[in-house]
Amino acid sequence: MAKKELDVLLKEERVFEPPEDLVERSNIKQWMDEQGIADYDELLEKAEDREWYWGEVAKELDWFKPWDKVLDDSDAPFFKWFVNGKINITYNAVDRHMKTWHKNKVAYIWEGEPGDIKKLTYRDLYIEVNKFANALKSLGIKKGDRVGIYLPMVLELPIAMLACAKIGAIHSVVFSGFSAKSLRDRMNDCEAKLVITCDGFYRRGKIVASKESADEALKDAPSVKNVVVVRRTGEDVDMHNDRDIYWDELVEGESTHADAEEMDSEDILYILYTSGTTGRPKGIVHVQGGYAVGIYNTLKNVFDLKKEDIWWCAADVGWVTGHSYIVYAPLIAGVTSFMYEGAPAYPHGDRWWEMVEKHGITVLYTAPTAIRAHMRLGDEWPKKHNLSSLRLLGSVGEPINPEAWIWYHKLIGNEKCQIMDTWWQTETGNFMISPLPITPLKPGSATRPLPGITADIFNEDGESLINKGGHLVITAPWPAMLRTLYKDDERYKEVYWSRFPGVYLAGDVARKDSEGYFWIQGRSDDVVNISGHRLGTMEVESALVSHPAVAEAAAVGIPHEIKGEAIKVYVVLKKDQTPSAELKDELRIWVGKEIGPIARPDELGFVEDLPKTRSGKIMRRVIKAKAKGEPVGDVSTLSNPEAVDGLDNAE
Numbered sequence: 001m002a003k004k005e006l007d008v009l010l011k012e013e014r015v016f017e018p019p020e021d022l023v024e025r026s027n028i029k030q031w032m033d034e035q036g037i038a039d040y041d042e043l044l045e046k047a048e049d050r051e052w053y054w055g056e057v058a059k060e061l062d063w064f065k066p067w068d069k070v071l072d073d074s075d076a077p078f079f080k081w082f083v084n085g086k087i088n089i090t091y092n093a094v095d096r097h098m099k100t101w102h103k104n105k106v107a108y109i110w111e112g113e114p115g116d117i118k119k120l121t122y123r124d125l126y127i128e129v130n131k132f133a134n135a136l137k138s139l140g141i142k143k144g145d146r147v148g149i150y151l152p153m154v155l156e157l158p159i160a161m162l163a164c165a166k167i168g169a170i171h172s173v174v175f176s177g178f179s180a181k182s183l184r185d186r187m188n189d190c191e192a193k194l195v196i197t198c199d200g201f202y203r204r205g206k207i208v209a210s211k212e213s214a215d216e217a218l219k220d221a222p223s224v225k226n227v228v229v230v231r232r233t234g235e236d237v238d239m240h241n242d243r244d245i246y247w248d249e250l251v252e253g254e255s256t257h258a259d260a261e262e263m264d265s266e267d268i269l270y271i272l273y274t275s276g277t278t279g280r281p282k283g284i285v286h287v288q289g290g291y292a293v294g295i296y297n298t299l300k301n302v303f304d305l306k307k308e309d310i311w312w313c314a315a316d317v318g319w320v321t322g323h324s325y326i327v328y329a330p331l332i333a334g335v336t337s338f339m340y341e342g343a344p345a346y347p348h349g350d351r352w353w354e355m356v357e358k359h360g361i362t363v364l365y366t367a368p369t370a371i372r373a374h375m376r377l378g379d380e381w382p383k384k385h386n387l388s389s390l391r392l393l394g395s396v397g398e399p400i401n402p403e404a405w406i407w408y409h410k411l412i413g414n415e416k417c418q419i420m421d422t423w424w425q426t427e428t429g430n431f432m433i434s435p436l437p438i439t440p441l442k443p444g445s446a447t448r449p450l451p452g453i454t455a456d457i458f459n460e461d462g463e464s465l466i467n468k469g470g471h472l473v474i475t476a477p478w479p480a481m482l483r484t485l486y487k488d489d490e491r492y493k494e495v496y497w498s499r500f501p502g503v504y505l506a507g508d509v510a511r512k513d514s515e516g517y518f519w520i521q522g523r524s525d526d527v528v529n530i531s532g533h534r535l536g537t538m539e540v541e542s543a544l545v546s547h548p549a550v551a552e553a554a555a556v557g558i559p560h561e562i563k564g565e566a567i568k569v570y571v572v573l574k575k576d577q578t579p580s581a582e583l584k585d586e587l588r589i590w591v592g593k594e595i596g597p598i599a600r601p602d603e604l605g606f607v608e609d610l611p612k613t614r615s616g617k618i619m620r621r622v623i624k625a626k627a628k629g630e631p632v633g634d635v636s637t638l639s640n641p642e643a644v645d646g647l648d649n650a651e
C-alpha cells in the first residue's frame, strides 16, 4: 500500500465524495425530494424535530392501529414511542409481503459451511414461521413468555425469532459460541419456558455439539419445560423423553396459517444479553414498535437497499447486528439476504469472495476484524474473483483503522464503493452515527448522527467539546432505543442516565471535529472489544476466580493486530499453588469454557499481588497502563506500590 496515501488518511485529510449516480438513485435522496429537502444539512436540521421525522417514517410500516402520540417522555428515562399504536413486527417482516409479488421473491439465500445451499422465498418463510408459531402454541407458549434460542446460523434461527414475535412471545437469543454456563445464566435470568437448539453445527470442518452444551446448561434451569432440537448435522444426540422434541416432528401437520398477535408498540420483542462492567450481563430490552421503525428506516437509508439488491450482513444472528440487520430490517424492507453458516476463510482464503461472486452480493456489511484477518491472508484471494457486483460496503463493531479501510476500499470495493462505517450498540437497536449515500466520507470516522438522532461529546462537566476527546452521549431519545434492563430498572437508570442527567451515556470515548464528524476512540469503561464483540473484564475475572487454584485476577484489554483488542490477565494463585505452564493453559481454557471461546485470554501471567487502593480495590487504571506499556501515572494512593513493578515480572 502506498505509504503516502496512508499518511494522508492518518492526518484525516482525505474526503471521499459520494459518486453522483449513488446520490441520485439513493432512497434518501428520493425521500428528501418528496419532502422538499434540498441537502444533507437541511435534512439533519429538519429531522431535529424528532417527533415529526419518526412519525413520518413510521407511516411506511403496517399498523393495526395508529399511535395517538409519537413520543411520551413524561416518565424519562422510560420513554414510550408510538403510544397506543398496535403493530406486529413479524406481520411487517413477512405477512404483508403476501399481498404483493414479493411473496415469490427470495428472502434468504443460505449457504452451509460444507457448501450446501438453500433458498427460502417470502412465501416459504411465511409458511415456516406460521407452522412454528402454531407449534410454539401447542407447547403452551403464550404472549409474554420467554423463549431461549441457542442456534447457530441456520434458517431455523430467523424462523424461530419471527414465530415468537408473531405470537407475542419474547425471544432471548444466546450466541451459539457461548458456553453452557453462559446459556444457563441467561435462561435463568429471563426464566425461559422453552429452549430451541440443534444437534450441532459445522465450524471449520468440525461439529460443534450444541445439544450437549444445552443439556449441561439445563441441568440447573428449572423454568425450562421443553427443548426443541433442529436437525442440522443428523448426529445422534441424547433426547430427554419428557422434555425434548425434534423441530421437524413438532411442526409436522401444523397449520400453515397463523394470525399475528396485535401487540402494543411498547410490548417487549426480545431480550438480548450484553456485557457490562459487572460480572453479570445486562438483559437489553427491545420492543415491537419503535424498534421496527428504527431498524427499517436506518437500513433503507444507510445501505440504500433496493428490490434488486442481495444484502450480506456477515454478522451472527446471535448479536444485535444480526437481530436488527439479518432478521428484522431486511425482511421488513423486502430485501433478499444472504446468510452463511460457517467460519470465514474456510476451507480456503477466498471462501467469502467466492460466495460474493457466486451469489452476486451487492452490499456487504462486516467488521474491521474480519477485514484485517482477510488482509493478512493476502491480496491473491479476493483477486481470484470478480467482485464487481458489489456497490456498497459497510463496517461495524470497532473503529476501522486506515490500513484496513484502504484495503477494503481497493481490494473488495474496487475503489468504487463507499464504505458505511456505522456506529451503534446493542442498546441503541439501530445505526446511530453513520454516513448516508449522500455523505462525504472521512475514512476512520462514522461521520455524523443519522436524521432523527442527536449525539454530542461531553467533558466531565457535561459541556460540549469540539476537537477534544470526551464522553459520547446521545442527547435525546430515539424509537429503537432499549427500554430498560430486564427486571432491573435501577441499573438501567444508573448505567445510562445518571452520569449526565437526561442524556444517554454510550460508554465510548470519541471526538467531534469542526465539521461535526465523530471519531470513535474506544470504550471508557471496563469493557473490551474483541473482534467487534463486547466483553466485560469483570466477567473474565469472575470466571477465573471460580477456578480452585485462583485467589485473585485482573483482566484488561490490550491492542491486538487482528482482533482489535485481546485480553491479558494477571492471576494471583492461592498459597498452596505453584505457577506452571500447564496451569497457565488450563486457566486460559477454563475461561473459554466458562464464557465461550471469544473470552479466552491471549496472555496470562502469574503475579504475587495486584496493585490495590488502601480500601482494597484493585487499581485497574494502573494495571491497564502497565499491560499496554504506558506510563502508570500517580500511584500514591496505592497500599502496595511494589505490586506495580511486580506486574512487569508476571510470568
Ligand code: PRX
Pocket: 274, 320, 321, 395, 396, 397, 398, 399, 400, 421, 422, 423, 424, 425, 426, 427, 446, 506, 507, 508, 520, 522, 523, 529, 532, 533, 534
Ligand atoms: O465501542 C463501540 C463499538 O462497539 C460497542 C457496542 O458493542 P455491541 O453492543 O456489542 O454492538 C456491536 C455492534 C453494533 C460500542 O459501544 N462500536 C460499534 N460500532 C462501532 C464501534 N466503534 C467504532 N466504530 C464503529 N462503527
